[in-house]
Amino acid sequence: MMNKTPKGNRPHITFLGKRNVGKSSLINVLINQELSIVSDVPGTTTDPVEKATELNPFGPVVFVDTAGYDDIGLLGEKRVKKTMTALTESDLAIIVITEELTNDDKKIIDLVISKNIGYLLVINKSDIMDEETIKKVQNNIRQSYNVAVLLCSTINHNNIEELKESIITILRSNPSELPIISDLLKPMDTVVLVIPIDKEAPKGRLILPQVQTIRECLDADVSCIVVKERELHYTLNHILKTKPKIVITDSQAFLKVNADVADDVLMTSFSILYARQKGDLITYTKGISAIKKLKNNDSILIAELCSHRPISEDIGRVKIPRWLEQYSGLSLNFDVFSGKEIPEDLTKYKLIIQCGGCMANRSLIISRINKAIDQNVPITNYGLIIAYLHGIIERALTPFPEALEYLKS
Ligand SMILES: Nc1nc2c(ncn2[C@@H]2O[C@H](COP(=O)(O)OP(=O)(O)O)[C@@H](O)[C@H]2O)c(=O)[nH]1
Numbered sequence: 554m555m556n557k558t559p560k561g562n563r564p565h566i567t568f569l570g571k572r573n574v575g576k577s578s579l580i581n582v583l584i585n586q587e588l589s590i591v592s593d594v595p596g597t598t599t600d601p602v603e604k605a606t607e608l609n610p611f612g613p614v615v616f617v618d619t620a621g622y623d624d625i626g627l628l629g630e631k632r633v634k635k636t637m638t639a640l641t642e643s644d645l646a647i648i649v650i651t652e653e654l655t656n657d658d659k660k661i662i663d664l665v666i667s668k669n670i671g672y673l674l675v676i677n678k679s680d681i682m683d684e685e686t687i688k689k690v691q692n693n694i695r696q697s698y699n700v701a702v703l704l705c706s707t708i709n710h711n712n713i714e715e716l717k718e719s720i721i722t723i724l725r726s727n728p729s730e731l732p733i734i735s736d737l738l739k740p741m742d743t744v745v746l747v748i749p750i751d752k753e754a755p756k757g758r759l760i761l762p763q764v765q766t767i768r769e770c771l772d773a774d775v776s777c778i779v780v781k782e783r784e785l786h787y788t789l790n791h792i793l794k795t796k797p798k799i800v801i802t803d804s805q806a807f808l809k810v811n812a813d814v815a816d817d818v819l820m821t822s823f824s825i826l827y828a829r830q831k832g833d834l835i836t837y838t839k840g841i842s843a844i845k846k847l848k849n850n851d852s853i854l855i856a857e858l859c860s861h862r863p864i865s866e867d868i869g870r871v872k873i874p875r876w877l878e879q880y881s882g883l884s885l886n887f888d889v890f891s892g893k894e895i896p897e898d899l900t901k902y903k904l905i906i907q908c909g910g911c912m913a914n915r916s917l918i919i920s921r922i923n924k925a926i927d928q929n930v931p932i933t934n935y936g937l938i939i940a941y942l943h944g945i946i947e948r949a950l951t952p953f954p955e956a957l958e959y960l961k962s
């Protein structure tokens with residue numbers, strides 16, 4: 554069971570450092586099992602390796618083992634780039650050094666600081682360092698940084714328990730998970746979920762946002778009723794004796810649900826709930842205003858985090874582009890990027906439309922949002938733009954007064 558918590562819900566702890574400083578060894582002693590190859594040959598770890606594990610008493614986490622950033626040559630550059638990408642989904646960075654703090658280390662530390670990622674420094678291999686060397690490195694660090702430093706060894710397990718405790722302390726002080734819906738609810742409320750079962754629904758199961766929303770309702774002591782869009786009207790009018798607190802629908806059924814749900818009942822979509830939980834609803838709402846400024850032949854970046862199931866009418870590749878062109882009457886250029894990497898330079902785009910990111914963690918999406926903000930490119934999300942293009946964004950944002958205010962202003 555332990556590996557069942559979705560990766561997107563686990564904090565990511567990324568180990569960075571030069572080759573051979575003991576990153577893989579530290580991960581191994583922390584998870585107490587020989588999963589990754591610990592080897593004397595520099596650069597064995599090529600791509601970042603993710604290890605889902607349980608960090609007790611904290612809970613499920615992912616350790617990300619990266620290649621050394623002193624890798625040179627063409628292959629090395631690729632690895633370094635992958636390491637940087639791994640950093641974008643980090644909730645915590647562990648920077649590992651041994652007997653010296655190099656300029657490369659400093660560059661990485663500065664990068665981590667600039668990305669606002671929590672970090673701590675490990676001086677590893679204490680078992681083979683003399684007092685003098687240890688003092689010298691510690692002083693070097695102290696001169697430049699105000700950060701927790703741990704002197705560790707994977708051989709005699711010096712400070713390994715302390716390392717684990719420090720990781721847990723930082724993770725707890727900086728929760729990476731926000732609620733999907735529970736903060737909007739109180740016990741005894743009723744929530745209705747509308748889940749169309751069409752050709753895009755996976756066979757025999759529900760998708761992650763649906764399952765997680767149900768679970769949060771149960772945790773919040775709330776009744777959660779799940780219907781298809783066809784049964785919604787009957788359920789609301791003949792089954793429920795009291796009005797539900799909120800109706801949450803798949804964006805596919807927005808218009809029908811909007812029509813079936815009384816005006817005084819809140820209504821929104823799973824993807825807007827996710828936009829709030831995994832991204833930043835305010836920034837996404839501001840991004841919506843860019844739609845009115847679009848001109849013919851403007852470029853739009855569609856950022857999709859998972860390589861999607863192949864369905865005939867894909868939401869990001871087909872539907873949103875079509876709706877947006879129909880709505881604006883413009884001819885637009887859409888570039889679709891799948892996966893964890895988007896271009897460094899975003900300035901050619903007039904708008905970025907980010908998917909809900911149900912398989913990603915919040916840090917990855919927030920670092921994307923920050924990248925867009927840094928380059929002054931408006932960013933919004935699938936859920937918001939679908940609501941907007943269907944003319945129901947105001948209603949769909951009513952549960953979130955702060956965002957609604959931005960929309961109206
Ligand atoms: N003496 C000593 N050697 C270590 C320690 N940690 C790792 N090593 C050794 O350093 C080498 C590189 O370790 P590895 O974990 O592969 O480094 P990575 O390249 O940073 O992932 C291996 O030979 C390890 O056995 C330590 O705490 N003390």
Ligand SMILES: [Mg+2]
Pocket residue numbers: 576577578597598618619
């Ligand atoms: Mg390694």
